[in-house]
Every structure is written in structure tokens, then in C-alpha cells.
Amino acid sequence: MSTKSLRGGASNEAFSGRTMFIFAAIGSAVGLGNIWRFPYVAYDNGGGAFLIPYLVALLTAGIPLLMLDYAVGHRYRASAPLAYRRLHPKLEMIGWWQLGICVVIALYYAIILAWAMQYTIFSFTKAWGDDPAGFFMSDYMQVSDEVTISFNFIWPVFIATAIAWLALLVVLMMGVQKGIGRINAILIPLLVVMFLIMVGIALTLPGASGGLDALFTPSWEALGDSSVWVAAYGQIFFSLSVGFGIMITYAAYLKPKSDLTGSALVVGFANSSFEILAGIGVFAALGFMAAAAGTGVDEVATSGIGLAFIAFPAIISEAPFGVLIGVLFFGALAFAGFTSMISIVEVIVAGFRDKLGLSRPVAVAVVVIPLAIVSLLFFPTTTGLNLLDVVDAFVNNFGIVAAALISVLMLTAGFSALPTLRDHLNSVSSFKLGRTWMIVAGAVTPVVLGYMLIDQLTLNLAEGYNDMPQWFVNVFGWGMAGGLVVIAYLLSKLPWSRRTSAAFTSPAPSVQDAYLDRELLAQDKSFTHYRGTALRSPALDQDYSLRAIQHGTVVHQRAPWEDGTATADDAAASRSAGRPTRDNQEGSAR
Numbered sequence: 001m002s003t004k005s006l007r008g009g010a011s012n013e014a015f016s017g018r019t020m021f022i023f024a025a026i027g028s029a030v031g032l033g034n035i036w037r038f039p040y041v042a043y044d045n046g047g048g049a050f051l052i053p054y055l056v057a058l059l060t061a062g063i064p065l066l067m068l069d070y071a072v073g074h075r076y077r078a079s080a081p082l083a084y085r086r087l088h089p090k091l092e093m094i095g096w097w098q099l100g101i102c103v104v105i106a107l108y109y110a111i112i113l114a115w116a117m118q119y120t121i122f123s124f125t126k127a128w129g130d131d132p133a134g135f136f137m138s139d140y141m142q143v144s145d146e147v148t149i150s151f152n153f154i155w156p157v158f159i160a161t162a163i164a165w166l167a168l169l170v171v172l173m174m175g176v177q178k179g180i181g182r183i184n185a186i187l188i189p190l191l192v193v194m195f196l197i198m199v200g201i202a203l204t205l206p207g208a209s210g211g212l213d214a215l216f217t218p219s220w221e222a223l224g225d226s227s228v229w230v231a232a233y234g235q236i237f238f239s240l241s242v243g244f245g246i247m248i249t250y251a252a253y254l255k256p257k258s259d260l261t262g263s264a265l266v267v268g269f270a271n272s273s274f275e276i277l278a279g280i281g282v283f284a285a286l287g288f289m290a291a292a293a294g295t296g297v298d299e300v301a302t303s304g305i306g307l308a309f310i311a312f313p314a315i316i317s318e319a320p321f322g323v324l325i326g327v328l329f330f331g332a333l334a335f336a337g338f339t340s341m342i343s344i345v346e347v348i349v350a351g352f353r354d355k356l357g358l359s360r361p362v363a364v365a366v367v368v369i370p371l372a373i374v375s376l377l378f379f380p381t382t383t384g385l386n387l388l389d390v391v392d393a394f395v396n397n398f399g400i401v402a403a404a405l406i407s408v409l410m411l412t413a414g415f416s417a418l419p420t421l422r423d424h425l426n427s428v429s430s431f432k433l434g435r436t437w438m439i440v441a442g443a444v445t446p447v448v449l450g451y452m453l454i455d456q457l458t459l460n461l462a463e464g465y466n467d468m469p470q471w472f473v474n475v476f477g478w479g480m481a482g483g484l485v486v487i488a489y490l491l492s493k494l495p496w497s498r499r500t501s502a503a504f505t506s507p508a509p510s511v512q513d514a515y516l517d518r519e520l521l522a523q524d525k526s527f528t529h530y531r532g533t534a535l536r537s538p539a540l541d542q543d544y545s546l547r548a549i550q551h552g553t554v555v556h557q558r559a560p561w562e563d564g565t566a567t568a569d570d571a572a573a574s575r576s577a578g579r580p581t582r583d584n585q586e587g588s589a590r
Contacts, residue, residue, distance in 0.1 A: 027339030040303030046222030073251030079350035080245035114160035123326025211287020243404030357497025412442035
């Protein structure tokens, strides 16, 4: 059996190099939240002073978590469920939980992408007229007054959403390098150039300086407010695509010798730089809007859907070069959304590809077509906006945060994996990590995530959610959040394909410190009794891959697919390497 088939399906593919991986990782991180969430969060939490907790959060949580995801994905060379399972069989459920979160996000992300695509076209004619709010809510989305589920489709939105899913299907069918890598290498530079042009135009608008003053004037007393620090950590956490399988999956597609910590620094700072650029552009435009209306910036500042599809159309209608601003803004929004959606759905494709042993075309079809059907059935309807609101709030505030918290706690306290993951990062990276990284990743991050989770849980239990009917919140909010956990558990109990399960066996302990491993190896102690574990880290400067096991250059272990003991060639290769075979280690293995 070839080494490729031993590793499982998803990890057979790879990015051509680190640069392509960085483009893909930035494409995932730079999404809708960078453009429509960060500017208002910064403005509402101390303005310029917010940059201090924001930078602290980036250095003590964002980048350390990014490195943690990279380590899990790169060391265990698989999709999130299989990577966690290779780390330890009891952790497989966390991978499926993260995959389930991606399923929910993908379902509604497509419709937001469809809005951005259509509003790019609307910008040419300023189709929203004199009332952007009324146009979006009544004419475009035709939002129902009743909070329920209906199947009254809005056909222009339906068609645009279907086009988004079709484009995604094509890109994922093309593979990791030719599809995901290349589309990110094209769209991310184009996105940056478009946004730079838009920001340049926005800075020339009358009143732009007033908007920038509102954004960057520091409110130093805010630094004493714990909620400001929580907001900074929350923004970093949500914007970097950590904690729900994306970076684990992408890191699995990296070559064995790839600079992981250096890549994390590049991606982390690139993401934050784009957020600050977005803040400048958005608040320069809001300053113009406030000056034109004769009001303060505080009366026009908003975030999310209201900023993108109501406030910005109003700015476009009034601003010089409004059509160009509109095309650049909504085009950038569409590009950012599409690259993020690619990464979200790739997590799902990789997981089911590994679990079922499918080829990429089959796995993409099995995943994307059902997702597209469900997405088109529920979201481009007159009741879809309320459904999106509830699902998005609960999958972010409870799904992503809870899954990330549990995974970090398990890797830290449950299985003591941080030393091994640190050694793996150091073995391939230029920027070396020590005890500080383990402290911030294993201690600071769980405290912050736990506080965020408890805070949101308390708030929602006490006040409900946005005056929505309780049955609606219970079914699509709490029910969805709890259902993901149950489904993840059930998926973890389903059998793996024979092709993938063959890759479970490894000579390495489930989680073991590299220094202790050196001692065990020096004493010729066998690792063969450890099952369901990972590919060996190159931290020891030795090859512990499955290929090496097959060739007998490490302690030979009878794999599930072998009929007998090691061959004569294997034994000879093992003796020449100075290492015992399985046969003469059988006693110690027992």
C-alpha cells in the first residue's frame, strides 16, 4: 500500500509552497468581519485607545492560537476530525464539532456573498434610490413581519446565491493548489488594491477628517473597562479564523518543512493591518456622510449588515465618484466573502473525504450540493434574514467560542499536548517558541474564552435575543448550538473508511514530549503498543513517517494491512539503520 493511501484522502494534496499557503490563510482570515465589524468595534470601545488591547489580544491570543492550529494540522497531516483523532482518539469529537460549526456558517454565508455580488451591480445605477434602508429591507429582501420559517423565495437573491454556490463548487473541484491556492493568490492582491483605491478616494471626501477623528481619538478611560478588553479579544478571535478547523485543514496541506511560526506572524499582522485599513476607509466615508447630513459621526456609525447595505449605499449616493466607491467597496466585500467561504467549506470537504475515503471530486459533490440545497431552501426567503440573525449569533457566541475553549483545555490540561506541539513548531520554524507561548496559549486564552462564553450565556439567558419569539430562539439558536455537539458525538462513533483507518497506527505515543522520547529511544524501548496516534514530528531530526515504518528504518510495527511480519528486506534495512525490528522487540511491546 502506498504512503499516499496510508495518510488518508485529504492530506494527499498540498500547496505548492509557503507563499500560496499564506495567501489562502489570509484569504480565510480577511473576511466580512474585517470590513464591517472591526471599524465599529474600535470606535465603540475607546477609539484610538482600543488599539492597545487589540494589539495585546493579537500577541497573547490571536497569533498563539493560530500557531496552535497550525501545529495540530501540520503535525497530524489531516482534516480536523482525523488530526484530532491522530492526536488522541478521544479528541475526534472536537474535530467534528468544529466541522459542524463550518456547516452552519456556510449555509448563511452564501447569501451574504450573494448580496455583495448584487450590490456591486446595483452600484452602477444606485438602484437603492433615496431610501437605502427601505430598499434593502422591503424591496430587496422583502422581510416578513412575522418571525417564522416560510418558503416565499426572493428569486433574484435565490439566483445570486445559487451562482455563489456554483462558483464555490468549481473552485473546490479544482483542488488545493489549482483551485484554492490560485484563486486566493489572485483575489487577495486584487482585494487589497481595490480597497486601497477606495480608501484613497474616501480620504478626499469632505468631512473625512471628522470620521477619522471619531475613530482614532483615544478615550483612555476605556482601558479600565473589562468589556473593552473582552471586545478586543473577541475581535481578534473571530477575525483570524481560529478555533473551528480552518487553519488546521490548511496547515495539513503544507509541505513537511514549512515555517509555521513565521507564517502565523505574517498572517496575523496582515489580517490586523487590513482591519485598520478598513477602519480608515469606512470612517472616512462615515465622516463624509455625517457632514453631508449635518449630524455627528455617532449618529451614522453602525456595523454589520446595516453598515454595508444601508449606510454605504447612502454614502455612495451622495459622494463624488460614488459609483466607483460602490463598485470597489462591494467588490472587495464579495472577494473577501468568497475566499472566506472557500476555507469554511474546505473544512467540511476534507473531513468527509477522510472519513469516507472519497476522492476530491466525489467529496466536493457530496458536501457542496446538499449544503447548497439547504442554503437555498431557507435563506433567500422573506424570513431568511431573521433566521440568519439568530443562527449567526449563536454559532459565533456559543459554537465557535465553546469549541475553541474545549479544544484548548483538552490540548493543555487534558492531554498535555503543548510541549509536543511546541517542539513540532520549533523543528520546522524560524521563530522559536518557549514556555511563554505555552502560558499564553494554555492559560491566558482559556480564561478569556471562558469569560466571553459565560458573559454571552448570562446575557442571553437574562434578556433573550433581540425580542425574537422564544420558540424561534430555542429551535434555531439554542437547539442548533446543542445539536452540533450531539451530531459531532455521533459522527465520531461512525467507522472510518479502511483507507483512512490504516493511517491510525504509528510508533509515536499519543502525546509525548520530544525530550522524553529521546530517552526512550536511547534505551531501545518500543513504541509499538501505542495506537491511534500521529505521524512523528521532525523535532528529533529523524524520519518517523509511515514510509519509514514500512521500510523498517524505525522500530517496525505490524500495520493492520500487513499479512505477516517484517520482510527480510525490512529487517536488513532496520539493522543497517541501527534500530530493532518489530520481531526482536515483540517482548517489550507486550
